[in-house]
Amino acid sequence: MRHTRQLTALIVALAIAVAGCGDGEPEQTGTPETLTILAHDSFADAVNDETFATFMEETGIAVEVLGGGDAGSMVNQAVLTKDNPLADVLFGIDDTFLSRAIEEEIFVVHESSLIDVVPESLREPENRVTPIDYGDVCFNYDKEYFADSGLDVPADLDELTADRYAGLITVEHPATSSPGLAFMLATIEQFGEDGWLDWWGEMKQSGINVVSDWETAYYTDFTRYGGESPIVMSYASSPPAEVIFAEEPLDEAPTGVIEAGCYRQTEYAGVLSGTDYTKSAGELVDFMLSVEFQERIPETWFVFPANQEAELPQTFVEHTIIPDDPADLAPELIAENRDAWIDEWIAVMEG
């Protein structure tokens, strides 16, 4: 049965080939050769050779970044694999998912040596996770549209219910989109649990446009890209991005940020409890809080550095605002009520 032997050899060869691609078991020593960060794709995608170069030089530890899909699926992967974690550090978890991760005890406490440079409001009280950056979800408006129409840029959420803005506003669905959820939370904080649905009810009357995701809102419905809404829910960092990613160089951002209705999303890094290298992983988290790394943040990931000593690049200073008092709900409150709030929202908007 010669062919049987050939096939057996083939299977064995295949198995060895596959096995050869795995990374093998890490050695149980104090310093690893490589530390792995599990992050959401939008972070992982923009990591390049320089991002962690200094850390590698100083410690001799290589850093590998795994993209785990969007923030939600990344956190799920971390929870599902907590017995044999995919990585040593998790990065990119925000308030909406934090309670769940903490409940599952996937992090070990790590008090960063640099934590003092982070404003109190961003910190997690027990230091299970370390804030690295924050981003504000805000309404953007099309400057050209407002200049041409002579309409005033609305100053607060109540004003948006006025007839003159009817049919001009696009937001994302809170059940399918992260900025959509953030804005819903912002309205809950501003109007309170008793009043927020009334505001949405009025918005529904005036024909607010709800789409499933940010990409559709921005690139299809925004007047800047040929749509019919001069006001869309986006990010405070979108105008600087418009300048950086312009087709032809621009002096001024074509879009602006409306300060009302902003919601602040803080992104944290945490040392995963299953890691064999708690100490080195902690050092990596600290590095992410260092000025060098923090100053990379705006132009690489279009969010804002948590470290107050980090300087913002010129494009950010010129083309956007950092809202004074954005909404920000406690993670536990979000975890507890999110589903019910979404259901109530759906009842009003789609019922």
Place this chain on the structure above:
Amino acid sequence: MRRLRWGWVAVAAIPMVFIGYFFVYPLVRILGLGLSELSIGASGVEERLFRVGWFTVWQAVVSTILTFLAAAPLTWAVSTFQFRGRRVAMALATVPFVMPTIVVGAAFVALGFDESVVAILAAHVFFNVAVVVRTVSTLWSRIDPRILDAGRVLGASNWQVFRTLTLPLLRPALAAAASIVFLFTFTSFGVVLILGGFQYATLEVEIYRQAVDLFDLPLAATLAVVQLVGVSGALYWYSRYQERTAVAWTLERGTNLRRPRGRAKWGVATAVIGSLGLLAIPLGVLVGRSLSASFYRDLFSDDRVIGTPIASVGNSLLFAIIAMVLATSIGVLAATVITERSGSLSRWFDLTLMLPLGTSAVTIGFGFMVALDWPVDLRGSYWLVPIAHALVAIPFVVRSTVPTLRSVPAETREAAAVLGASPFRVWREVDLPLITRAGLIGAGFAFVISLGEFGATSFIARPNTATIPTMIFRLLGQPGASSLGMAMALSVVLAALTAGVVLTIDRARFGELGSF
């Protein structure tokens, strides 16, 4: 046949181990995690479940029917006639199949389709026309014209010939295409999210929402089981149907295309131009938005992500080649196993191979993460990307080769055996050459599936190995005119690449015909 057992076991082992380790095992692990605490019984869950389940089923059925209706004219034209541009037409019809849903969704919205069931159905038809055209025309073009002539001589009109002869003979291909379109639309995700809003969730969307957004793994697992049961039910019906209606008839070696004459010429022209025209409208939106030399130039120089956007083309091609080789070799072995043995074991094996088509990307993605750390930790490996693609592509290879294998008369193999060919030689000398054509069709599908796959890839691709669809998604995730322009330009590159690859494979197929 007792003496074949060891060889058979060896052949069967490869596809079984592959599908067992990379699909069944992760599936069992992830569902096991979720089902340890069942969550049926929570208030209001059943009502939504029922609504979602009902919508999932009916939209899939309607989408499948509409896809067949929409694909009929083009399928007829390319299966019956030889005309200039025939292969180009087939290649162009394949392009929508690989387009990222987010891009197509945006195009449909831009065309004025509001969030509605109509938009969902239209997009499903747009994506799946190629499945029907390619699967059905392969068989149709090889029907012995003498059978049809016999019908005409017996007094049947063209329509009667079609209804009483062509259609029944095409049944295996129609059923195969219907099952694939049904599964694709049954598990539709992106289209339903973008064009359906939240009102029209499918089970797939609900699984994602429950698992990822609401952390209700038990409910997600329950839903995944409901989805699997639905998919298995459909597949079981399909495999029984296949067995009942399988007619052994000798396929023609070559195709039996004739040149259109007279009125047929106009019919072909209308069918081809009309079908391609409709498919081209959403694609036209992309091309229009990509039109600026700077967008295409920037694909080579933009450095906001690792490598350049154009580097994703290299990654995609590499993954697609690996996925194609994996899917084709494993699919052909699996098809051999399925046709070698009849009975319930091979039916269940066949069914299991089809299941990945009907399993949500979340389930597969999470399953990989939970399960594939043993015996070696594959979870961060590049190989998972082509392996995940191959899982989805294997059913295409199996579906396109099984009918041909079944049509090879047993005596042909026995003749080879009596002439001194060992079972392996019989397979290599008789089965393999006879299924090369069908295998190439499957391989072509595997290639384009890999080019277009997004859901599972986004879970497992590493940042520096982005594929074209994940790169498009990244670019679209950032504000700015050049982000949008480059995303559209890259979509056009993907479309051109797909058309080119399909054309090349089709041509290779025809070149190879000479040796038949």
Place this chain on the structure above:
Amino acid sequence: MLSVDRVDVAIDSKRILEDVSLHVADGEIVAILGPSGSGKSTLLRAIAGLVDLADGDVRWDGQTIVGTPPHRRYFGLMFQGYALFPHMTVAGNVGFGLRMGRADDIDRRVSEALSWVGLDGFGPRQIDSLSGGEQQRVALARTLAPEPRLVMLDEPLGALDRNLRQQLVTDTRAVLEDREVTAIVVTHDREEAVALSDRLALMRGGTIVQTGRLEEILETPADDWVENFIS
């Protein structure tokens, strides 16, 4: 020398052959004659190793070959529908057995085999360009080319028209005799059986009812059925 000894064959628990015994001496040509459905083809398949025996033994030169797979029996079987390989040329078909046996000088032996059946120069032709008679000859050449120790022909002329048949009966017999092969020919046609063989074996209902030369059987038929069938 082939010995089939009290062979039973069942397919899907239906008994097809029952207690069949048959001996074929070296160089002898035996025709198995019987109505359709009498188990003739199954007997050939059992000898070739394509179906399993439920009971009994098949021996070659006294050695049992029951466990030997078909490809190691070195027998030739010409199928009723010829079972030519559609994806190979005439030469590819005829040379197939030689290639499997790793023979030398395949090209020469293929043209030789083609000339036995009067198809010189047909090597490069495609199978589906051949007429029915030509296909029959290719199938015969394919069966004979590897010079098997036993040749089995299943209704070798069954599908052909009458004129052609008369011509080919003569040709086939000549080829078999020239090659001095040991052969079993299955047919339902008495004339053909007589013309092609040295000895007849009459088969009915899965069993062999009588063997012998035509004259012997005519003289002492085993029963009424034999008498009716043979005359």
